[in-house]
Amino acid sequence: MAEYRHYATPHPEWVDFPNNLPPGTKPSLGMTRDHDPIIPQEGLDIYEINVPVRDNKSITLRIYRQTAHNDALPLFLYMHGGGYVTGGLETDDVTCRAIALEVPVLVASVEYRLAPEHKFPVGFEDSFDVVRWAASPEGQTTLNTDLSRGFILGGTSAGANFTAGISHLARDEGLIPGITGIVFLAGSFCHPDVRPKKYLDRILSVDEIDDAPGLTRKSIDYFAGTLLSDNAFHSILIMQQDYMALPQQTSDCPLFSSIPMPV
Template sequence: MAEYRELAQPHPQWVDFPNNLPPGTKVDKMTRDHLPITSQDGLYIDELDDVKSGDETITLRRYRTMDATGSLPLVLYIHGGGFVTGGLETDDYMCREIALHVPVVVLSVKYRLAPEHPFPAGFEDCLEVIKWMTSPQGQAKTSTDLSLGFVLGGTSAGGNFTAGLAHAMLEQNITPQPTGLLFMASSFCHPDVRPSQYRSQILSVHEVDDAPGLTVKSIKYFAERYGAPPDDKRYSPLLYESRKGLAKKAFFQICGWDPRRDEAILYRSLLEAEGIEAREKIYRGLPHGFWTTCPELKESRDAIGDTMEGVRWLLE
């Protein structure tokens, strides 16, 4: 939307990235790495290989505080990476922080990536995880109780999956439906199939083309390698006519200097219009998923703190 253009005024530290970052700033590059788990005081972290998607085994990394007893609510976390990169290491820091500060079990999904495994492979992997996690067997194995709360969410492509998966759960009568949806720097529609009634409200996808992390060119690159038909609702969930019943609440973290900004702001308003309580945090002048790229910056630590507060609110 035109009134949101001022949100794209770049934060000085991110201009000419990474040259203006404070000296010594850690910059994490997006990779497909699957590294041995690094232990951390206060956390129990392990990996589960109980879920099958076709002939493939889908690894889940589980995070839980050492002092937790009994079954806990679930946060099912889906990493970003444009459907073609990323992995269990991508948001490991975020998953650790959630598990340390909120009484939940966090499960991070290692779904298959394009172009080797094009659409809908990754989506179907996550859906199989949901089917298992909503079963008594899945909850028993992971020490979770979804009646206490179930948050589904992720960053970037993970947020895109989240919206489509919530719809798939409704369509396939997979219960319980999520208590809350967590959308972090998320996308909701291929630019070429934006509904005509919303085109004037989604301008950033063409106007914001100078930010680190995501540009018009990189959106096209990721879309081509993912291979989803632009009008497939699993990829462009904005095309659904209704969003009623997807969850009770939704929490949005939206980057101001991000081509995906406007569709996230619009999607929040659409959820609210259909009775889903929604909140948003907008980060003025900061680029797509900045907390993943430089998690130790003050702005990133503040955003990660917002995630903790958002998850707590989603579970209330």
């Protein structure tokens, strides 16, 4: 397991950097549940569709595709962050646009249902049902995708957690076409209270960086408590023992954060 503890002490210039930004330029996490009208962008076709899920409800996908590409594209299915309780299609709209502009891939952002109105596993199952639909002939035809060219699943924070769980379930049930790649952005995969004993001396950020910008131990406890319908925490590290035959993955983690780093 790699050691990242030295990143817990940020460079002095970075500590003071946010305090010296010009007025109106302070970055925002954009964590709202807003669902705004789509703003057109040159070079992109952006539209929304509804996908049925298991309880006879439907989930909205926002689709991003390069206007110049009418052929069947590889798929990047994306799940936003927000601690399972907030966030939505607007949260990472800029990110999805940037990916679709730079890479010839169809980006589909999932508007899964949120806690506390919808406790675990509703949002997770929404996302998994969308993955299954995207893999089906109907999904591929509707989206105009070619999953033999790539079927990538990814997300930020809560979305990265869903990505991890779905990658295991998709493998176990033999999803065809299979997921070819997974992307973890600022993922948190293990609640601090259920850290495996053999990793207690390594998963330390949640204890040592309690004043991290944007996310603290108190925030983590709040999000988990709001999400879960009982006290049974689900952790990829604990519940899954077999990591064979999983797709290739790439991870991006904040260096100064209380988010537990992935193993």
